[in-house]
Amino acid sequence: MTTQNLSFLIGLDGGGSGTRARLSARDGRLLGDGMAGPSALGQGSAQAWRHIGEAVAAAFAAAGMAAARPADCALGLGLSGAENPGWVADFHAADPGWGRVVLDSDGAAAVLGAHGGRPGALLAIGTGSIGVARHADGSRHMVSGWGWQIGDEAGGAWFGQQAVRLAQRAMDGRAPAGALVQAVWQGCGATRATLLDWCAAAGQTGYAELAPLVFEQAGHDPAAAALVEQAVHHARAIVRAMDPSGALPLVIAGSIGRQLARRIATGLTQAVVEPVGDACDGALHLIRTALQENAR
Numbered sequence: 545m546t547t548q549n550l551s552f553l554i555g556l557d558g559g560g561s562g563t564r565a566r567l568s569a570r571d572g573r574l575l576g577d578g579m580a581g582p583s584a585l586g587q588g589s590a591q592a593w594r595h596i597g598e599a600v601a602a603a604f605a606a607a608g609m610a611a612a613r614p615a616d617c618a619l620g621l622g623l624s625g626a627e628n629p630g631w632v633a634d635f636h637a638a639d640p641g642w643g644r645v646v647l648d649s650d651g652a653a654a655v656l657g658a659h660g661g662r663p664g665a666l667l668a669i670g671t672g673s674i675g676v677a678r679h680a681d682g683s684r685h686m687v688s689g690w691g692w693q694i695g696d697e698a699g700g701a702w703f704g705q706q707a708v709r710l711a712q713r714a715m716d717g718r719a720p721a722g723a724l725v726q727a728v729w730q731g732c733g734a735t736r737a738t739l740l741d742w743c744a745a746a747g748q749t750g751y752a753e754l755a756p757l758v759f760e761q762a763g764h765d766p767a768a769a770a771l772v773e774q775a776v777h778h779a780r781a782i783v784r785a786m787d788p789s790g791a792l793p794l795v796i797a798g799s800i801g802r803q804l805a806r807r808i809a810t811g812l813t814q815a816v817v818e819p820v821g822d823a824c825d826g827a828l829h830l831i832r833t834a835l836q837e838n839a840r
Contacts, residue, residue, distance in 0.1 A: 550618045550643045550835070554600055555827030558583030558592065558623040559650055560671040560692065560701065560748040565599035566824035567607055572832075575609070577824070578602025582749060584671075585625030586691060589635040592623065597640070618644035620831030622653020622823050624672060627689070646834045650823055651676040651689055657826030658795040658819040665787045665814065667779060668823075670798035671752045672696035675786040687786040692748045697778035700800055703758050704751030706771050708732065708743060715739065723765040727757045755800065775800070779808045793817045 552575075553568045563583040567575040580598035583591065596619070604611040619642050625631050626649040639645060651674040655666040665677040673696045674689030692701035711728035713719035715736060721729075731754070732746075733739035742750075761768035779801070783794065790813030796805040797819060809816045 550616060552612055552617045553620070553828060553831050553835075554603065554617055555620045555653070555824040555829075555831065556583070556596055556599060556622065557650055557653060557823035557827060558596065558621065560584040560587065560624055561752055563595045563599040564824050565596070565603040566828060567600070567603035568828055576603045576605070576607030578604070578606055583623055584748065585623055585628060585631035585635055587748070589631070589638040592635060593638055593640055596621070614640060614642045617642055618831050618835060619646070620653070620827035620829070620834075621645065621647045622650040622827045622830070623647065624650045624689075625691070626650070626652075627686075644831070644835070646830050648827075648830055649676075649686070649689070650674070651686060652684065653826035653830060654797060654823035655684070655795075655826065656829045657821040657823050658797060659793065660820035660825075661829050663792060664817075665783070665792040665794045667783055667786075667794065667796045667801055667808070668798045669698050669775075669779060669796075669801035669804070671700045671748060673699040673702070673779070673782065673798075673800075675782040677786040677792055679792075685786050687782045692751065698775035698782075698800065698804075700752030700755040701748050702751075703771060703775065703800070704746075704754035706774075707754050707758055707768075708739075708746075708751070710767055710771075712739065720767070722761075722767050724757060724761040724768040724771075727761060728754065731757070759803065772804070776804055776807045779804060780812060783808070783812055783814060787814060790814045795819045797822075 555566045557564045563580045565578045578599045580595040583595045601611045655676040663680045675687040677685045711725045714721040714725040732742040794814035
């Protein structure tokens with residue numbers, strides 16, 4: 545199929561908690577947005593493609609249109625886990641027949657959208673965390689984003705893991721059973737057996753769903769407040785590592801990033817600016833650029 549047969553361009557932002565799609569006509573007119581479940585590649589390519597398809601269908605529905613054939617659509621994808629070659633290979637092998645697919649990380653798409661394709665830095669903290677600096681020559685430097693199992697400090701899953709660790713230590717008698725611990729026990733299990741069962745089934749999304757408990761208790765529980773301070777420290781370290789000179793304008797994004805933005809910005813030399821767009825806009829930029837290069 546030639547690119548002239550592609551009628552719709554769709555930018556998608558997919559992570560561990562959800563997928564957002566932005567539908568555009570070939571001439572650039574924005575038509576509608578849709579949402580679906582998570583499409584992080586670490587959660588499996590079958591799930592990722594299923595939720596991508598659902599988000600695209602929801603975007604067509606929001607535009608008041610019947611969903612187009614996949615073969616008539618070009619997808620720009622910013623997905624969590626797109627730096628992992630094995631996951632990427634599995635994902636492309638499972639492509640159900642979209643007309644054109646361009647894949648990059650969710651962080652790469654987000655920094656493109658945040659600065660409208662111009663040089664800049666982005667700190668995105670949601671379910672996970674990542675810092676991306678994009679320079680004038682097109683090169684980029686990524687910090688964090690190593691995955692919720694061992695990294696992504698300050699992200700929602702990290703907050704949940706820290707809260708559960710605290711609850712485990714309190715159950716052992718190694719830490720006080722404060723308000724945060726009590727909230728975790730209530731939601732996840734107040735015995736060793738029930739807490740172990742919860743941990744075995746939780747996954748990235750389950751841990752991330754505990755993050756609000758930390759913020760709810762931080763005003764009166766020293767342990768919760770300490771976790772928030774640790775997150776701010778980690779976030780500043782990400783910013784300084786991705787842009788040591790402090791010369792690039794910085795956007796702080798994501799559900800947790802926005803909550804902590806003012807505290808993170810304190811002491812940084814970077815100019816914190818408002819985003820021009822979001823990761824879906826950046827994903828649309830990815831696919832438009834790829835189609836333009838093909839047309840040359």
